[in-house]
Structure formats: C-alpha cells, structure tokens
Amino acid sequence: MLSAEDNKRLTEVGAGTFMGELLRRYWHPIAAVGELDENPVKPVRLLGEDLVLYRDRSGTFGLIDRFCAHRRANLMLGIPHTKGLSCHYHGWRFDETGQCIQQPAERRPFCDKVKLKAYPVKVACGAVFAYLGPKPVPELPMWDLMTWDNVEHEIGFIPLPCNWLQSMENAQDTAHQYFLHADFHDYVLERLGRPDLKKRFWRPGDAAEERIQGLVEHEYEVNELGLLLRAAQSNKDKEHPDWTIGRQVAFPTVERAGNDLEIRVPVDDTNMIYFCIRCHWLPPGEKSTQTKIPYYQVPDSIGPDQKIDWSVLDVNGTQDNATWATMGPTVDRTKEMLGDSDRGVVLYRRMLKEQAQIVAEGGEPMNVYRDPEKAKYIHLAAPEEQHYWEYQKLQQLSRNRSFNKFSPIMRERVIKILGEDALKDPIY
Numbered sequence: 570m571l572s573a574e575d576n577k578r579l580t581e582v583g584a585g586t587f588m589g590e591l592l593r594r595y596w597h598p599i600a601a602v603g604e605l606d607e608n609p610v611k612p613v614r615l616l617g618e619d620l621v622l623y624r625d626r627s628g629t630f631g632l633i634d635r636f637c638a639h640r641r642a643n644l645m646l647g648i649p650h651t652k653g654l655s656c657h658y659h660g661w662r663f664d665e666t667g668q669c670i671q672q673p674a675e676r677r678p679f680c681d682k683v684k685l686k687a688y689p690v691k692v693a694c695g696a697v698f699a700y701l702g703p704k705p706v707p708e709l710p711m712w713d714l715m716t717w718d719n720v721e722h723e724i725g726f727i728p729l730p731c732n733w734l735q736s737m738e739n740a741q742d743t744a745h746q747y748f749l750h751a752d753f754h755d756y757v758l759e760r761l762g763r764p765d766l767k768k769r770f771w772r773p774g775d776a777a778e779e780r781i782q783g784l785v786e787h788e789y790e791v792n793e794l795g796l797l798l799r800a801a802q803s804n805k806d807k808e809h810p811d812w813t814i815g816r817q818v819a820f821p822t823v824e825r826a827g828n829d830l831e832i833r834v835p836v837d838d839t840n841m842i843y844f845c846i847r848c849h850w851l852p853p854g855e856k857s858t859q860t861k862i863p864y865y866q867v868p869d870s871i872g873p874d875q876k877i878d879w880s881v882l883d884v885n886g887t888q889d890n891a892t893w894a895t896m897g898p899t900v901d902r903t904k905e906m907l908g909d910s911d912r913g914v915v916l917y918r919r920m921l922k923e924q925a926q927i928v929a930e931g932g933e934p935m936n937v938y939r940d941p942e943k944a945k946y947i948h949l950a951a952p953e954e955q956h957y958w959e960y961q962k963l964q965q966l967s968r969n970r971s972f973n974k975f976s977p978i979m980r981e982r983v984i985k986i987l988g989e990d991a992l993k994d995p996i997y
C-alpha cells in the first residue's frame with residue numbers, strides 16, 4: 570500500500586516531476602521504422618510531451634515539437650523535404666535540431682530567431698528510440714536480442730489507456746503466470762468453445778513432468794542492470810534454469826521474457842505503449858536475410874463499451890495487456906493489500922524512488938550507458954537462453970506464446986517448419 574502522495578510521485582511522468590525526471594534519463598522506443606515507410610510523419614506523445622517524428626527525403630529522422638512556431642499548426646500534416654519538415658499551413662521549414670530554415674511567406678525572414686523544441690533519436694533493430702533528457706546524451710543500450718543475427722525480428726505494440734507503472738509492476742510479479750496465464754487462459758478457451766485446448770501453464774518443448782505445477786519459492790536479486798528474478802516450482806529443483814539463470818528486468822522499463830524484449834513506454838500519466846521487439850529463431854547455421862523488420866499493432870481485447878473480445882484473449886500477451894488496462898488509468902495504490910508474493914513489486918518501487926532521488930540530487934541513475942563499448946551488447950538473463958533449436962522451434966510455433974498469434978512472421982515460419990497442414994488446427 571502506498572500513500573496517495575507516493576502514488577502520485579511514482580506515476581507522474583511530466584517534465585519537472587519526480588518520476589518524469591528519472592524517466593527522461595533513458596531512451597524510449599517511439600515507432601517502428603516500418604511505420605515511417607508508410608507515412609514519413611508520425612505524431613508522437615512521450616512523457617506528456619506532444620511531438621512529431623518525421624523522416625526527411627534524405628533519410629534523416631527528426632523529433633520536434635508537434636506544433637509549428639508560427640501559428641501553431643499541427644506538424645503531423647507537415648511535408649518532408651530533402652532537408653527537414655515544412656509546415657503545411659504557410660511553409661515554415663524546420664530541421665532535426667528544431668531550427669527554422671525557411672519562411673517563404675515572409676518578406677524579411679527571421680529564421681535565426683525561431684527554433685522548435687527537438688530531441689535526439691536513434692534507429693536500432695527496426696525501431697526508433699527517443700531521448701528527452703538533459704545533455705550529454707547517453708548511449709543507446711543494445712539489449713542482447715536486438716543484436717542477434719540468427720533470428721528474424723519483428724515489432725508488436727499496443728497503446729493502453731493506463732499508467733506505465735501498472736504494466737511494469739507486472740514484470741516483477743512472478744506469481745501471476747500461474748493464474749492469469751493458466752487458469753484464466755483455460756477459462757478463455759472455455760468461453761471460446763474450445764475446452765479441448767485447455768492446458769496448465771507450460772513452455773512449449775517441456776516434457777509433461779516439466780510443466781509448471783505451482784510456485785513454491787521466488788527470489789529477487791538487485792544487480793547492476795535492475796532486478797534478477799528467480800522462481801522454483803514444486804516439481805523442479807534449484808538446478809532448473811528458472812532458478813540457476815533467472816529472468817532479468819532492466820531498470821526502469823525493460824524486461825526480457827523468452828525471446829521478447831518487452832518495453833513499457835510512458836506516453837503520459839494515464840497512457841502507455843507496450844512495445845515488444847520479438848525474435849523468431851532460424852534453424853542452426855541460418856542467418857537472417859531480413860532487409861525490413863515487420864511491425865504490427867496488437868488488437869484490443871476490451872472495446873470502448875467494455876465488451877470483452879474473448880477471441881483476442883487466448884494469448885499471454887493480451888491477457889497481460891487487458892489486466893493492466895482494466896485496472897483503470899492509475900491504480901489507487903492506497904487501497905491495495907500486498908502479500909509475500911509482491912516482494913518484487915515492493916523492491917522495484919523502492920528502486921524507483923531511490924533512483925529518482927539520485928536524479929533529484931543532481932546525480933546519474935543506474936543503467937545509463939556512457940561507454941559505447943559497454944552499450945553495444947548487454948546480456949539479459951533468461952531461462953530460455955539455455956535451450957536448443959528443437960525447443961526454440963516449438964516455442965516460436967506456440968500460438969499462445971506472447972503475441973505469436975498476431976505475428977506476420979509466424980504463419981510463414983509454421984509453413985516452413987511444419988508444413989501447410991499445421992495451419993489447419995490452432996497450434997498450442
């Protein structure tokens with residue numbers, strides 16, 4: 570349970586707020602490059618700021634104020650040029666530093682006096698990342714699976730009408746898997762008229778006796794990246810990779826779950842984007858030949874009328890998304906009742922407060938990268954990393970896993986690995 574004041578301090582993301590200043594020390598993904606291929610200008614809202622992301626005709630990306638410096642026209646309708654973006658209203662043109670470089674309707678142009686707010690962006694693994702914090706700009710951390718060349722990458726994302734923290738608290742919540750992704754999953758299948766597909770939580774590729782049977786112990790270790798989570802199930806000993814390797818949460822918004830990099834993007838106080846960079850393994854010896862990384866938006870499972878679309882809820886990813894979104898815009902943490910299984914959540918909140926305090930006192934928080942050598946490959950522990958191709962093959966063909974069901978790569982992979990016939994039945 571938190572005081573109302575603490576709840577507010579932990580969830581506000583605007584400039585000048587306790588948490589907003591901490592979150593501004595990190596890079597956040599704001600688009601898939603593929604979106605810009607379709608439309609070179611994208612309105613973006615990040616940390617409560619309205620911005621526009623564009624790619625000019627020379628390929629330079631810019632992230633500038635959403636509203637034109639002249640009479641505040643919305644630059645989401647702007648026109649990309651060889652250099653910069655021009656406002657569609659009277660043609661003022663801006664470059665990626667926000668500098669005005671043309672005022673075609675002015676007899677006496679005063680471009681040198683006009684500059685919009687602008688932020689640095691970087692492109693990596695098919696995604697565009699933005700940094701809204703103070704200079705010097707830190708390195709963009711390349712989390713391990715963004716660098717792999719023996720996989721096909723894709724990006725799946727979903728905007729959710731809730732504060733980012735209720736989603737991030739899920740990363741430390743080891744216990745939910747055995748209920749949300751097991752009992753509730755079975756209930757969804759019942760609602761869909763497919764009780765024959767019911768399961769108990771398992772990872773594809775696990776032998777029947779390996780299937781997870783209940784959580785008996787969990788441990789959280791604070792390390793230089795964030796939190797390492799270990800879990801032991803009643804039918805496994807502590808030699809199992811769930812315990813020996815554990816699962817890494819990278820402070821403050823990143824989690825590696827299997828072959829997914831799950832990133833929470835704080836849009837504003839009551840909106841977020843769940844942004845996943847996903848990997849589909851290739852058979853041993855094969856290298857990726859992808860020239861473009863596909864992207865997709867995951868469908869909503871809850872309609873505006875609060876009607877539940879059960880057909881979207883038979884996968885892990887949307888079960889999580891629906892849970893966070895239906896908790897409301899900002900969870901009232903003054904009313905929660907925490908137990909022993911919430912130790913990870915408590916620890917994470919404490920880290921957030923400690924790191925935000927460091928920023929408030931003028932220091933640099935954890936997990937900000939200054940050394941390019943260190944930033945170019947950062948290993949995030951995951952039990953799955955020990956696994957072999959046969960395991961990975963089943964993992965990626967499992968429809969219920971993460972967002973696989975919506976994946977543009979999935980169908981192609983199923984045909985390639987298992988043949989056309991495999992698509993006739995749902996794959997679980």
Ligand code: FES
Pocket residue numbers: 637638639640641642656657658659660661
């Ligand atoms: S409002 Fe943008 S040029 Fe006039």
Ligand SMILES: [Fe+2]
Pocket residue numbers: 739745746749750885889
């Ligand atoms: Fe989950």
